Amino acid sequence: MIDTRKPARMLCASLAVGSLLSLPLHASDHDESHTANTVTAPTPAVAEDSETSTATDFEQQASDAWLEGKLETVYLFNRHLNNFTIDPDVAHGAVVLTGAVDSTVSKELAGELAQGVEGITDVTNRLTVADDTRGNENGRDFSERVEDATLTAEVKTLLLANSETSGLQINVDTTGSEVTLSGRIDSSAEKDLAGEIASQVDGVTGVNNELQVNS
Numbered sequence: 001m002i003d004t005r006k007p008a009r010m011l012c013a014s015l016a017v018g019s020l021l022s023l024p025l026h027a028s029d030h031d032e033s034h035t036a037n038t039v040t041a042p043t044p045a046v047a048e049d050s051e052t053s054t055a056t057d058f059e060q061q062a063s064d065a066w067l068e069g070k071l072e073t074v075y076l077f078n079r080h081l082n083n084f085t086i087d088p089d090v091a092h093g094a095v096v097l098t099g100a101v102d103s104t105v106s107k108e109l110a111g112e113l114a115q116g117v118e119g120i121t122d123v124t125n126r127l128t129v130a131d132d133t134r135g136n137e138n139g140r141d142f143s144e145r146v147e148d149a150t151l152t153a154e155v156k157t158l159l160l161a162n163s164e165t166s167g168l169q170i171n172v173d174t175t176g177s178e179v180t181l182s183g184r185i186d187s188s189a190e191k192d193l194a195g196e197i198a199s200q201v202d203g204v205t206g207v208n209n210e211l212q213v214n215s
Contacts, residue, residue, distance in 0.1 A: 077156040094122035
């Protein structure tokens with residue numbers, strides 16, 4: 001009797017063998033091929049771009065640190081502000097002011113002085129007011145006091161920067177754009193130079209030179 005199932009079994013066996021032959025001989029062959037196709041070495045251009053970016057970031061950080069120091073110096077020599085309670089944070093030329101001041105006038109003054117610093121591109125004033133009791137000082141409006149405070153800071157900074165003047169020994173006070181210099185210094189030449197420096201500041205309308213020369 002003829003077995004009709006034999007051709008069917010042979011066909012199935014042939015298909016199975018064909019499927020096995022189509023598989024990779026070793027699993028490692030597949031893994032090695034996949035790894036070779038996916039791993040690439042960094043190009044020199046990418047490394048150069050990274051170095052350039054690092055140098056640029058360093059220069060920006062140095063510039064921001066310099067601006068912070070400059071602004072803190074302005075606050076330090078302003079008699080209306082306590083620089084120890086004001087924290088300026090500069091990033092990419094923009095400054096954020098945090099901390100506490102004693103009045104809204106002081107808060108606005110701190111913001112105005114920051115905007116006047118060369119290199120500062122933007123000011124975010126987040127200072128909080130601890131005690132707003134000072135009001136309008138001597139009847140002068142805010143803009144006049146800001147102008148006087150700014151002139152005081154500019155004169156004081158120039159006196160400190162000049163090697164021929166004892167900036168730390170000279171007191172600077174400004175009222176109505178008129179500057180008064182007081183304190184004790186070493187020579188008449190230094191007194192004259194300090195007065196000349198103050199008079200050259202843009203916005204100063206007069207200088208009362210009350211400096212005393214040590215005998």
